[in-house]
Amino acid sequence: MxxxxxxxxxxxxxLGMASAALGPTLPGLAEQTSTQLSGISFLFATRSLGFLAGSILAGRIYDRLPGHPILMVLLVSLGISLLLVPLIPQLWLLTILMFLAGTVESGIDVGGNTLMVWRFGEKVGPYMNSLHFFFGVGAFLSPIIIAQTMLVTEGSIRLGYWVLAIMVLPALLLFIRFPSPPIRTRDTAVQGQITNLPIIALVAAFMFLYVGAEVAYGGWVYTYAITLDLSTETAAAYLTSFFWGALTVGRLISIPLTAKFHPKTMLGGALAGCVASMLILLTWRSSTAVLWAGTIGLGLSMSVIFPTTLSWAEHTLSLSGKMTSYFFVGASLGAMSIPWLIGQLFESVGARVTMVTIFVTVLLAVAIFGLLVWQARLHQEAKSTKLMLE
Structure with missing residues (x-):
């Protein structure tokens, strides 16, 4: 390789390890800060707000400066934030740290995706799915590490966060050795191609809904399972891990498929699987077995959506760092608002609001996908007409 x-x-x-750590440690952080779940759930929104701020800035920075030094600084910052999370007993101070952590995570996320696109161009599909496969590896391992360290430390989350902090070192050492890829200077979003703008807006809206659903499920399924007595705390941590593990396996399976099928086909099939999985979870909502099966099915279905959407956007628009940032702004807004909404309703309405909210979000994503297919077809027709006239 x-x-x-x-x-x-x-x-x-x-990055996957850091992103998946909050959900399984939410009750522990609530106890650490003497806060109820409705209050501690605000950390989802705060981290996503930081992700939003970082997304707005990151693309412009990568368009101007070499990418690898930026990534190294961000990886060091990520490790430091993970070290500090279990040491802070005040909610307001932890909120500030989560905002900064979200900013750092967005820089790594935008940078990794942008630099990978620049390196491989329209052939980025398999590499993009591989990149997000490894995000899934980290997200799968994170709850397992947390569960095992909690067993060793009699329920403390401190050691788990510190183990995750150490995991930034391999990437840091590798980036030191290699130069950054050349900066792509052409920005197709500002070259008078007005037909790009609806596509950019629709992709951002689609990312808002999809990422909101993914983060909400990964972040709340642990608390959902233990609140409804569908699982013990340890088993619920493993349930969260299996969700991210299914994402990981799905991305591994999809690597050869991306070379054979159009991104539109991949996305249509994935969204159909998401709808089916959520219907199963809502229909047999009191069954532990169905919760596990639906979680795995949803993870497999969601696995290809994010990287395939970026690959489709690159194929259609030829992405710059700034354009990629727009998509991540939409994603961060979704990751901020959907889990926060569930947190506000969880105790007052009941735990079942979790699945209902995610299902509605998925249905809206399907509707946006239909509009996106229509706009992409119009864009391709306009581009073909322009080439014929030239």
């Missing part, structure tokens, strides 16, 4: 590409993979393992 190309060692330059391996550096990105290790960075996304660390």
């Amino acid at each position: 190309n060692k330059k590409v391996t550096a990105y993979f290790f960075a996304f393992i660390a």
